[in-house]
Amino acid sequence: MSTSTALIVAGAFLASAVEMVEAVTIVIGVGVVRGWRSPLIGAGAATLALAVLVAALGPALTVIPIHVLRLVVGALLLAFGLQWLRKAVLRAGGWMAQRDEGVAFLREQEQAAAAGTEERAGLDWYAFTVAFKGVLLEGLEVVFIVISFGSAQGELGPAAAGAAVAVVLVGLAGVLVRGPLERVPENTLKYAVGLLLTSFGCFWAAEGAGVDWPGDELSLPVLIAFLALVSFLIVQALRRRPVPLPSGAGA
Amino acid sequence: MRYVRAFGRFWWDFVVGDDWRVAVGIALAIGLTSLLTHKGVNAWWMLPVAVALLLAGAVWRPRKA
Numbered sequence: 001m002s003t004s005t006a007l008i009v010a011g012a013f014l015a016s017a018v019e020m021v022e023a024v025t026i027v028i029g030v031g032v033v034r035g036w037r038s039p040l041i042g043a044g045a046a047t048l049a050l051a052v053l054v055a056a057l058g059p060a061l062t063v064i065p066i067h068v069l070r071l072v073v074g075a076l077l078l079a080f081g082l083q084w085l086r087k088a089v090l091r092a093g094g095w096m097a098q099r100d101e102g103v104a105f106l107r108e109q110e111q112a113a114a115a116g117t118e119e120r121a122g123l124d125w126y127a128f129t130v131a132f133k134g135v136l137l138e139g140l141e142v143v144f145i146v147i148s149f150g151s152a153q154g155e156l157g158p159a160a161a162g163a164a165v166a167v168v169l170v171g172l173a174g175v176l177v178r179g180p181l182e183r184v185p186e187n188t189l190k191y192a193v194g195l196l197l198t199s200f201g202c203f204w205a206a207e208g209a210g211v212d213w214p215g216d217e218l219s220l221p222v223l224i225a226f227l228a229l230v231s232f233l234i235v236q237a238l239r240r241r242p243v244p245l246p247s248g249a250g251a
Numbered sequence: 252m253r254y255v256r257a258f259g260r261f262w263w264d265f266v267v268g269d270d271w272r273v274a275v276g277i278a279l280a281i282g283l284t285s286l287l288t289h290k291g292v293n294a295w296w297m298l299p300v301a302v303a304l305l306l307a308g309a310v311w312r313p314r315k316a
Contacts, residue, residue, distance in 0.1 A: 071281070076266055078277050082302065083268040086309045093310070144265070198306075202298045205281050210288035211295045223299060230303040234310055 004217045005158055007224075008149045011196040012162035015145045017170055018189045019138040021181045024174035025101050026134035029108025030127045032178070038124035042131030047167070050139040054146055054160060061151040071208025073148040074201050080144070081197025088191035089231050093238025098187050105180035145197065152204045195231065199224040270312070276305045 001009075023043070031039045061069060090096035108130075115126045146163050150156030173181055203213065203220055213219040267274045280301035287294035 075277060075281055078281075078298075078302070079266050079268075079274045082273050082277070082306060082309065083270075085306060086270070086273070089306065089310050095310075141265075198302060202302055205277075206284055206295060206298045209281055209285035211284060211298075212293055213295050219295070226299055227302065227306075231306065234307055238310065 002217065004153060004220055005155055007196065007200070007220060008153055008155050009158045009162035011193065011200065012142075012146050012149055012159040013166045014189055014196065015193045016142045016163035016166035017184070018186060018193055019142050020167055020170035021101065021184050021186055022104070023135045023138040024170055025104050025180050026108055026138075027131045028174055028178060028180070029105045030112045030130050033109050033112040034124055034127040038127035039131035041123060042128040043135045046132045046135035046139060049136060050143050053143050054156075057143075057147050058150055058156045058160075061147065062154075064151075066152075066154075067208050067210075069208075070152050070204040073152040074203070074205025074208050076144075077148055077197050077201030078205055079201075081194055081199075081201050084190060084194030085198050085227075085231060086194075088187070088194045089234050089238070091187055092191060092235045095238055099190070101180035101182050101184075101186065149200065152200075191231075195224060195228055199227055202227075270309050273305050273309050276301065276308075280305075 027039050027043045087096060091098050112127070112130070118125045120128075142163050146156070146159045150159040170181065170184075173184075199220065203223055206213065215222075280298055283301075284294050284297040287297065
């Protein structure tokens with residue numbers, strides 16, 4: 001397995017794990033209050049829709065010339081990845097509330113308890129739609145990452161496999177715990193995903209613009225290390241003037 | 252029309268997020284890289300430097316606010 005393939009699998013796995021933790025919080029939060037059948041059907045339907053999206057869009061993108069694809073995908077990943085990295089740096093520097101699954105879980109339970117009861121197609125419609133939307137919206141980011149990683153490097157299979165393993169592992173953890181997955185170091189994972197997305201975006205966008213990287217794919221780990229160092233220095237600068245922020249369920 | 256607007260809003264939030272200046276900065280940096288490359292300069296350093304500056308700028312703005 002080449003360095004870039006290993007990084008692609010790691011990136012897809014970590015991104016998928018982070019988003020799955022948030023999706024599991026929603027599904028379990030609703031399931032504990034309103035019963036399991038409807039939210040589980042909603043989560044399953046959303047997972048199926050996401051799998052169809054990957055299967056349809058992934059191969060379709062292979063007809064686009066690779067340098068155009070890398071330019072577009074790289075630019076999108078850069079914009080998307082920098083959002084993740086920016087929030088992660090602000091959280092690590094104490095300027096944004098840390099994401100707290102326990103708080104998000106309690107909020108989900110309160111909303112589920114307060115919602116009215118409406119039955120459609122034999123399902124608790126509130127529980128079904130909340131679980132469906134939650135899994136679909138969290139999963140769309142994973143689909144975007146898997147498709148962009150897979151298409152830009154011709155590694156759709158490994159990227160999808162990395163994401164699928166995370167879905168299964170976090171799903172199993174959710175089944176076992178039946179509560180918020182608070183022990184998952186979610187904020188650290190988000191930092192790592194932001195770094196990987198930004199680095200891959202930078203690498204592919206530059207290649208799409210016609211750049212020849214020194215050392216070709218070997219420059220990718222160097223790029224990750226460079227951005228890790230830059231973000232670390234920014235975090236240190238932010239920590240010199242910390243702001244007391246309450247722990248919350250930030251996005 | 253409502254769905255079209257919602258679809259556009261989704262993609263705007265997804266890609267651009269809450270700081271459009273970062274997206275503009277990325278577009279400019281990629282454009283400059285492409286220009287230099289076509290002039291015969293292998294500007295591999297341009298995007299990493301631009302990303303570092305954009306990140307510092309994007310973090311600095313909420314700090315000032």
